[in-house]
Amino acid sequence: DIQMTQSPSSLSASVGDRVTITCQASQDISNYLNWYQQKPGKAPKLLIYDASNLETGVPSRFSGSGSGTDFTFTISSLQPEDIATYYCQQYDNLPPFFGPGTKVDIK
Amino acid sequence: EVQLVESGGGLVQPGGSLRLSCAASGFTFSSYAMHWVRQAPGKGLEYVSAISSNGGSTYYANSVKGRFTISRDNSKNTLYLQMGSLRAEDMAVYYCARGMNYDILTGFDYWGQGTLVTVSS
Numbered sequence: 001d002i003q004m005t006q007s008p009s010s011l012s013a014s015v016g017d018r019v020t021i022t023c024q025a026s027q028d029i030s031n032y033l034n035w036y037q038q039k040p041g042k043a044p045k046l047l048i049y050d051a052s053n054l055e056t057g058v059p060s061r062f063s064g065s066g067s068g069t070d071f072t073f074t075i076s077s078l079q080p081e082d083i084a085t086y087y088c089q090q091y092d093n094l095p096p097f098f099g100p101g102t103k104v105d106i107k
Numbered sequence: 108e109v110q111l112v113e114s115g116g117g118l119v120q121p122g123g124s125l126r127l128s129c130a131a132s133g134f135t136f137s138s139y140a141m142h143w144v145r146q147a148p149g150k151g152l153e154y155v156s157a158i159s160s161n162g163g164s165t166y167y168a169n170s171v172k173g174r175f176t177i178s179r180d181n182s183k184n185t186l187y188l189q190m191g192s193l194r195a196e197d198m199a200v201y202y203c204a205r206g207m208n209y210d211i212l213t214g215f216d217y218w219g220q221g222t223l224v225t226v227s228s
Contacts, residue, residue: 034214036152043202043218044144044152055216087152091214094166098152 002026002090006099012107019075021102023066023088031067032092038101039084047086048073080106109133109217111203116222123193123226129186129203129219137161137181140206142215143188145199145224155201156188160209171197190224198226 003026013019023033035048046055048064051071061076075082083106088099115127129141143155156177157166165177176189186203200223204215 032214036215038152043220044215045218046214046216049207049214049216085151089152089214091212094157094212095154095168096212096214097154101151 001095002029002093002097004088004090004097004099006086006088006102008102009100010103010105012105013078014107015078015080017078019078019082019104021073021086021088021104023071023073023099025069025071025090025092028068029090029092032090033064033066033071034089034091035062035064035073036087036089036098037082037084038087044087075104078104078106109205111205111217111219113201113203113219113222116201116224118225118227119193120228121194121226124189124191125193125224127188127190127201127203127222127224129188131184131186131203131205134205136179136184138209140209140211140213141179141186142204142206142211143177143186144202144204144215144218145197146202146221147196147199150199153199157206157211158186159211164211166211193224193226195226198224200224 031051033051036044038044085101142157174192200221202221203219205217207213
């Protein structure tokens, strides 16, 4: 099984700050990686697919990059509505494991 | 508009059974793989099971293999998860999610609101 790690596990930042989350796969997954946002009490929502493609309707302050084993998710200017937990997920091999999540708060 | 609505959750005793349903609308259900993902209280997302668009391929996480069965009825636009021999560690919110194409190895582009399964005596 391909294991996914994320760092940090949590972070606090100010409104307007640039926020970066990293995700690492235990083996090469090419670009088969998604990023999801989950707000408290809500279902996850797809933000980024194939590592760097912005899902339709998602604000452009969200972006993703990387390939192989190392990936980055960025919020260019943190907004209050971005308070959530963010998960990466690989779908190069079954099972399509999720990372453990990164909780983002406002400082 | 794509909609996925789960139902069937509730309180069940350890060792008991439960069947979850996920009613889909707003898209051609028979063209997409479907998945179940769960989330224990305060925990992260755990992949559970998948079924291809025509039902010909299925996949189960090791944690549920032999106890859960995924199925679908494309004539009713409905996904199912039959859960048996339930354990305390199966307690979670269960989400159905749409795969991004017909194959089971994809990410998920739409999620339901989830249904809570509580396992307790």
